[in-house]
Amino acid sequence: MITLHHLPNSRSSTIVWLLEELAVPYQTRTVSNIRRADGSGGRDPQNPHPHGKVPALTDDGHVVFETSAIALYLTDKFPQAGLAPTVGAPLRGEYVSWLAYRSGVLEPAFIARRLNINHVFGMMGWAPPEEVEDVLNTHLANRPYFLGDRFSAADIVLGGGINLMIQFKLMTETPVLAAYCARITDRPAYRTSLQ
Numbered sequence: 639m640i641t642l643h644h645l646p647n648s649r650s651s652t653i654v655w656l657l658e659e660l661a662v663p664y665q666t667r668t669v670s671n672i673r674r675a676d677g678s679g680g681r682d683p684q685n686p687h688p689h690g691k692v693p694a695l696t697d698d699g700h701v702v703f704e705t706s707a708i709a710l711y712l713t714d715k716f717p718q719a720g721l722a723p724t725v726g727a728p729l730r731g732e733y734v735s736w737l738a739y740r741s742g743v744l745e746p747a748f749i750a751r752r753l754n755i756n757h758v759f760g761m762m763g764w765a766p767p768e769e770v771e772d773v774l775n776t777h778l779a780n781r782p783y784f785l786g787d788r789f790s791a792a793d794i795v796l797g798g799g800i801n802l803m804i805q806f807k808l809m810t811e812t813p814v815l816a817a818y819c820a821r822i823t824d825r826p827a828y829r830t831s832l833q
């Protein structure tokens with residue numbers, strides 16, 4: 639049985655959304671606590687994540703962590719759901735690139751903006767937020783989803799991240815991104831993930 643170590647209204651909600659889209663058996667275990675940005679909270683000793691974070695997933699005794707890695711693991715494990723190009727398929731490279739983009743590019747850029755850090759490029763391995771906004775708007779201006787005409791787990795992981803950044807007012811809500819977010823969140827599995 640797949641177990642998602644979860645906290646409602648956190649990054650693990652993204653994995654609830656994905657598991658609901660996959661329509662596979664799973665259970666959630668709500669963690670007792672996480673560390674909070676204000677210094678409060680603490681780790682749940684029962685949480686198998688090496689940093690005590692959510693999401694973490696256990697499957698047959700194996701631990702999977704990092705949102706993008708969990709998404710890759712699940713879409714590889716359940717290819718019949720059609721939520722990702724399989725290994726060797728033409729769009730596979732784009733798929734894994736956009737999956738990695740959430741934690742590797744999107745989050746550093748907009749969290750840096752929130753912290754008023756303005757030199758987030760070059761050697762730091764991050765990209766400036768304005769440039770990230772430009773890349774995403776340009777990419778989504780002429781296709782409904784990250785991989786083209788078909789919804790994929792990249793829209794859950796990266797699209798879900800864009801939706802959150804706009805809700806938190808960290809990202810500029812352009813007509814392109816507003817239409818994209820409305821498109822990807824108009825799904826029963828997304829609504830379930832909000833519970």
Ligand SMILES: N[C@@H](CCC(=O)N[C@@H](CS)C(=O)NCC(=O)O)C(=O)O
Nearest residue numbers: 648649672673691692693704705741
């Ligand atoms: N890069 C991680 C980030 C996970 C993360 O930071 N989750 C937050 C909740 S939204 C957390 O568990 N924070 C508690 C902590 O940092 O100890 C991922 O994408 O899975």
